[in-house]
Amino acid sequence: xxxxxxxxxxxxxxxxxxxxxxxxxxxxxxxxxxxxxxxxxxxxxxxxxxxxxxxxxxxxxxxxxxxxxxxxxxxxxxxxxxxxxxxxxxxxxxxxxxxxxxxxxxxxxxxxxxxxxxxxxxxxxxxxxxxxxxxxxxxxxxxxxxxxxxxxxxxxxxxxxxxxxxxxxxxxxxxxxxxxxxxxxxxxxxxxxxxxxxxxxxxxxxxxxxxxxxxxxxxxxxxxxxxxxxxxxxxxxxxxxxxxxxxxxxxxxxxxxxxxxxxxxxxxxxxxxxxxxxxxxxxxxxxxxxxxxxxxxxxxxxxxxxxxxxxxxxxxxxxxxxxxxxxxxxxxxxxxxxxxxxxxxxxxxxxxxxxxxxxxxxxxxxxxxxxxxxxxxxxxxxxxxxxxxxxxxxxxxxxxxxxxxxxxxxxxxxxxxxxxxxxxxxxxxxxx
Amino acid sequence: xxxxxxxxxxxxxxxxxxxxxxxxxxxxxxxxxxxxxxxxxxxxxxxxxxxxxxxxxxxxxxxxxxxxxxxxxxxxxxxxxxxxxxxxxxxxxxxxxxxxxxxxxxxxxxxxxxxxxxxxxxxxxxxxxxxxxxxxxxxxxxxxxxxxxxxxxxxxxxxxxxxxxxxxxxxxxxxxxxxxxxxxxxxxxxxxxxxxxxxxxxxxxxxxxxxxxxxxxxxxxxxxxxxxxxxxxxxxxxxxxxxxxxxxxxxxxxxxxxxxxxxxxxxxxxxxxxxxxxxxxxxxxxxxxxxxxxxxxxxxxxxxxxxxxxxxxxxxxxxxxxxxxxxxxxxxxxxxxxxxxxxxxxxxxxxxxxxxxxxxxxxxxxxxxxxxxxxxxxxxxxxxxxxxxxxxxxxxxxxxxxxxxxxxxxxxxxxxxxxxxxxxxxxxxxxxxxxxxxxxxxxxxxx
Numbered sequence: 070x071x072x073x074x075x076x077x078x079x080x081x082x083x084x085x086x087x088x089x090x091x092x093x094x095x096x097x098x099x100x101x102x103x104x105x106x107x108x109x110x111x112x113x114x115x116x117x118x119x120x121x122x123x124x125x126x127x128x129x130x131x132x133x134x135x136x137x138x139x140x141x142x143x144x145x146x147x148x149x150x151x152x153x154x155x156x157x158x159x160x161x162x163x164x165x166x167x168x169x170x171x172x173x174x175x176x177x178x179x180x181x182x183x184x185x186x187x188x189x190x191x192x193x194x195x196x197x198x199x200x201x202x203x204x205x206x207x208x209x210x211x212x213x214x215x216x217x218x219x220x221x222x223x224x225x226x227x228x229x230x231x232x233x234x235x236x237x238x239x240x241x242x243x244x245x246x247x248x249x250x251x252x253x254x255x256x257x258x259x260x261x262x263x264x265x266x267x268x269x270x271x272x273x274x275x276x277x278x279x280x281x282x283x284x285x286x287x288x289x290x291x292x293x294x295x296x297x298x299x300x301x302x303x304x305x306x307x308x309x310x311x312x313x314x315x316x317x318x319x320x321x322x323x324x325x326x327x328x329x330x331x332x333x334x335x336x337x338x339x340x341x342x343x344x345x346x347x348x349x350x351x352x353x354x355x356x357x358x359x360x361x362x363x364x365x366x367x368x369x370x371x372x373x374x375x376x377x378x379x380x381x382x383x384x385x386x387x388x389x390x391x392x393x394x395x396x397x398x399x400x401x402x403x404x405x406x407x408x409x410x411x412x413x414x415x416x417x418x419x420x421x422x423x424x425x426x427x428x429x430x431x432x433x434x435x436x437x438x439x440x441x442x443x444x445x446x447x448x449x450x451x452x453x454x455x456x457x458x459x460x461x462x463x464x465x466x467x468x469x470x471x472x473x474x475x476x477x478x479x480x481x482x483x484x485x486x487x488x489x490x491x492x493x494x495x496x497x498x499x500x501x
Numbered sequence: 502x503x504x505x506x507x508x509x510x511x512x513x514x515x516x517x518x519x520x521x522x523x524x525x526x527x528x529x530x531x532x533x534x535x536x537x538x539x540x541x542x543x544x545x546x547x548x549x550x551x552x553x554x555x556x557x558x559x560x561x562x563x564x565x566x567x568x569x570x571x572x573x574x575x576x577x578x579x580x581x582x583x584x585x586x587x588x589x590x591x592x593x594x595x596x597x598x599x600x601x602x603x604x605x606x607x608x609x610x611x612x613x614x615x616x617x618x619x620x621x622x623x624x625x626x627x628x629x630x631x632x633x634x635x636x637x638x639x640x641x642x643x644x645x646x647x648x649x650x651x652x653x654x655x656x657x658x659x660x661x662x663x664x665x666x667x668x669x670x671x672x673x674x675x676x677x678x679x680x681x682x683x684x685x686x687x688x689x690x691x692x693x694x695x696x697x698x699x700x701x702x703x704x705x706x707x708x709x710x711x712x713x714x715x716x717x718x719x720x721x722x723x724x725x726x727x728x729x730x731x732x733x734x735x736x737x738x739x740x741x742x743x744x745x746x747x748x749x750x751x752x753x754x755x756x757x758x759x760x761x762x763x764x765x766x767x768x769x770x771x772x773x774x775x776x777x778x779x780x781x782x783x784x785x786x787x788x789x790x791x792x793x794x795x796x797x798x799x800x801x802x803x804x805x806x807x808x809x810x811x812x813x814x815x816x817x818x819x820x821x822x823x824x825x826x827x828x829x830x831x832x833x834x835x836x837x838x839x840x841x842x843x844x845x846x847x848x849x850x851x852x853x854x855x856x857x858x859x860x861x862x863x864x865x866x867x868x869x870x871x872x873x874x875x876x877x878x879x880x881x882x883x884x885x886x887x888x889x890x891x892x893x894x895x896x897x898x899x900x901x902x903x904x905x906x907x908x909x910x911x912x913x914x915x916x917x918x919x920x921x922x923x924x925x926x927x928x929x930x931x932x933x934x935x936x937x938x939x940x941x942x943x944x945x946x947x948x
Contacts, residue, residue, distance in 0.1 A: 137542035137543075138538075138539055138542050139538070417606040417607070417609035417610045418547075418551065418606055418609065419545045419547040419548070419606040420547050420548030420549055420550075421545060421546070421547065421548060423548050424548035436548075436549075440549075440551065460545050460610075461610050
C-alpha cells in the first residue's frame with residue numbers, strides 16, 4: 070500500500086481526503102465519527118460572529134437530481150452557516166483536536182466585512198489549536214444577501230482585503246475558499262494570493278434551481294410554496310470544478326499556489342484527477358452525505374492501489390502532473406486524426422451510436438439488416454459522441470498514422486500543426 | 502372423507518385449503534412502483550429496437566418503458582394498448598423469453614433482459630385499475646361486422662372495428678367471452694378473474710354487442726350465409742375446437758381426456774378443492790398446453806406427474822422457461838418417448854411408451870418400452886379446427902388467409918389459431934385480429 074500521508078501548507082494529515090465545510094462537519098459528534106471512519110481532515114462548518122446564531126429554514130434544505138436507479142448526481146442546498154452558538158462550536162473543536170492530533174482540523178469562517186469582526190474571531194479560533202482557517206467567500210445563498218460569502222468572493226478587491234486582515238491578525242495557515250459564481254476564476258485566485266493566502270480551495274457551490282414542483286409551480290426545495298436558488302454540488306459539478314482548478318494551476322500569476330480541490334469528489338478516481346490538475350488534497354461533502362463516512366475507505370484503497378501501480382510513493386508526485394497537458398484550444402494538434410472503430414465482438418447491437426450519429430452528427434455509422442453497425446471513415450470526424458453514448462464501451466478511437474490519407478478530407482496526416490498557423494486563421498495570415 | 506397426495510385414484514381435496522391458495526397464487530407477482538422504476542432504468546432506449554421487432558404486435562417497447570421511467574405509466578399503457586388491446590393479458594402469458602425479452606440487447610451483455618413483460622403489466626395494470634379506457638370511437642360508419650369467437654383474435658378485431666366507427670357483434674360458443682384467456686391458459690398466469698376484467702375494460706369502447714352460446718353452423722344458431730346477410734363483413738376467430746387423438750386402443754377408457762378440457766374445467770372451478778385429480782398423472786405432449794396441464798396437476802396435489810414428449814427437450818414447443826417452470830414444480834419430463842398402448846380395465850391404469858429415435862424417414866419407434874402408472878392421462882398433442890363453412894378454403898387443416906387476413910370467401914376475414922398463419926400465441930392472434938380489422942375497414946369504406 071502506497072503511503073498516502075499528506076502535507077498541505079504545512080498541515081499534516083494521514084491521507085489527502087478531507088471533509089469540506091458543510092453539514093457533515095457541523096458538530097463534534099459527526100466529526101468524531103468521520104475521524105473514526107478514516108478521514109484525513111475536516112474543515113469545520115463555517116462559524117459566524119459571536120452573538121445570536123443564524124437561523125435555518127424549517128422546511129426542506131436540499132434538492133437533488135438523479136441518474137438511473139435514483140443515483141444522486143447533483144445536490145442543492147439552502148442551508149446557511151452553523152446555526153449553533155459560537156462558543157459551543159469552539160469548545161467542540163478544541164476537544165476534537167485534542168483527541169485527534171494527527172488529523173487536520175481547519176475552521177471555516179464567515180463574518181462581516183470589517184477588520185474588527187475578523188480580528189475578534191481569529192483570536193477565538195487560535196485558542197482551539199485548530200490547524201488553520203478557511204475563509205468562506207463562496208456560499209451563494211442567504212449569507213450573500215447580507216454582504217458575506219459569495220458577495221465577497223465575487224469582488225477580488227474584497228478577497229484581497231479580508232485575506233490580508235486574516236494574515237495580519239493570525240499566524241494560522243489561511244485557505245481562501247472561492248466561489249465558482251464568477252466569469253473568470255483566476256481573478257479571485259490572484260486576489261487571494263495577493264492578500265497573502267497560503268492556499269485557495271474550490272469550488273464552493275454553484276447557484277442553482279434543481280427542479281420545479283409541477284403541481285405547485287414552485288422551485289424545489291419548496292418552503293411554503295416558495296423556493297430560492299441554492300448551492301449546487303455533487304458529481305454533476307466535478308467537470309466545472311476540475312476546469313477551475315486547472316485554470317488556477319496553469320495561470321502564470323497563481324502557478325504554485327496550493328489548491329485544495331472541491332467539487333463532486335465521489336471516488337478515489339475523482340480525487341486523483343483533481344490532484345493531477347494541481348490540487349494538493351481534496352475536500353468531500355456530497356459523497357459522504359449520500360453514502361455515509363465509510364466511502365473514504367474506498368478512496369484510500371483506490372488511491373493507494375493506483376499509486377502503487379504508477380510507482381508513486383508520495384501523493385506529491387501526483388499533484389499537478391496533468392497541468393502541463395492542459396492547454397488552449399488554439400494549440401491542439403489539428404493533424405491528430407482519429408476514427409471511431411466499433412469492436413464487433415463486444416457490440417450488443419443497441420444502435421444508440423447509430424441514432425446519435427445519424428440524427429445529431431455526421432451520418433458516419435451504417436446499420437445493416439442484421440444490425441451490424443460500421444463506421445464510415447470517409448464521414449467520421451472523430452467527434453467521440455458514439456463512444457460516449459455506447460452503453461458497453463465497445464467503440465474505440467483509432468489514431469491514423471502519419472503519412473496516411475484521411476478518407477474524409479483526402480489530406481495526408483502530417484506533423485503537429487495547430488490553429489495559430491492554419492491558413493484559415495486570419496490572425497495567422499496577419500502574423501506572416 | 503379426507504384425501505392426501507397418496508390417495509389412489511382420481512379424487513378431490515388432496516391438499517389443505519391453504520395449499521390451494523399458495524399453489525394458485527400469481528405466478529409472477531406484479532412489480533411495485535420502486536421495482537418498476539429500477540427495471541425501467543435498465544432499458545437502453547435502443548434505436549429501432551430488437552424487442553419491438555420481436556413483438557408480433559410491434560409494441561414500441563423503448564418508448565413505453567421510458568414513459569414508465571418518467572412517471573407516466575398511463576401514457577406507457579396507451580403506447581402498449583394502441584398496438585395490442587390485450588396488452589394486459591399478453592404481459593402475463595406471452596413467452597417473453599422467446600419474444601421481446603429474448604431479443605433484448607442486455608441478453609448479449611449480461612444475459613439478463615429488461616423485464617419487459619413485467620413492465621408492460623405494471624403500465625397496463627396501472628391504467629386498468631383506474632377503469633380508464635383511453636380510446637374513443639370514430640364517427641359512425643353505418644357498417645356492421647360479425648366477429649365469430651370472443652378470444653384474443655376476435656376481441657382485438659372487434660375493438661379495432663368499433664374504434665373505427667363500425668357496429669360489431671361478437672358471436673361466441675361459450676358462456677363467457679375471452680376464449681383461451683378465459684378457458685385455456687394456466688390459472689396462476691392470470692388469477693383474480695383478470696380475463697373477464699380485461700374484456701369488460703375492452704368493451705368500454707362501446708359499439709360491441711355479444712351473443713353467447715352461439716356456435717357457427719350449429720342448428721338453431723346460424724351459418725356464414727346468415728352472418729353475411731346480417732352484416733357487411735365477417736371475421737372468423739373461433740380458434741381450434743377439436744383435439745388430436747392418440748389413435749391407440751383403449752383411448753376411450755376412463756381417466757383419459759384432452760388437456761384443454763382439464764384446464765378449462767380448472768379455470769371455471771369455483772372451488773379447486775372440489776376438483777378431482779389423479780395420484781399418478783401422465784401428460785402426453787410437449788407444448789405450452791402440456792406444461793400448463795402438468796404443472797396444474799401437480800399444484801392440485803397429484804403425487805407423480807410425468808410429461809412425456811416424443812422428441813427431445815430441445816424440440817419441445819414449450820420454451821425452456823416453461824420447461825424449467827415444470828421441472829421446478831416437480832414435473833418429470835421424459836423425452837423421446839411415444840405412447841404405444843393403454844392398459845387398464847375400464848379405467849386407465851398404465852400407459853406403455855416406446856422410446857423413439859430419429860431415423861431416415863423421421864421419427865421411429867424402438868423396441869424398448871416402459872410403462873408409467875396412470876390413473877389420469879391428459880392428451881396435449883395438438884388441437885384441430887372444428888367444422889368450418891364450405892366456402893372458406895382450408896390449407897393444412899387451418900383456414901387459408903392472405904397477409905391481410907382475407908379468406909377465400911368474399912367479405913370473410915379470419916385470424917388467430919384457426920388460420921394457417923396462427924402460432925398458438927395470444928399475441929399473434931391479437932395482431933392478426935387487429936390487422937384484419939384494419940383491412941375490413943379499408944374495404945368497407947372503399948366499397
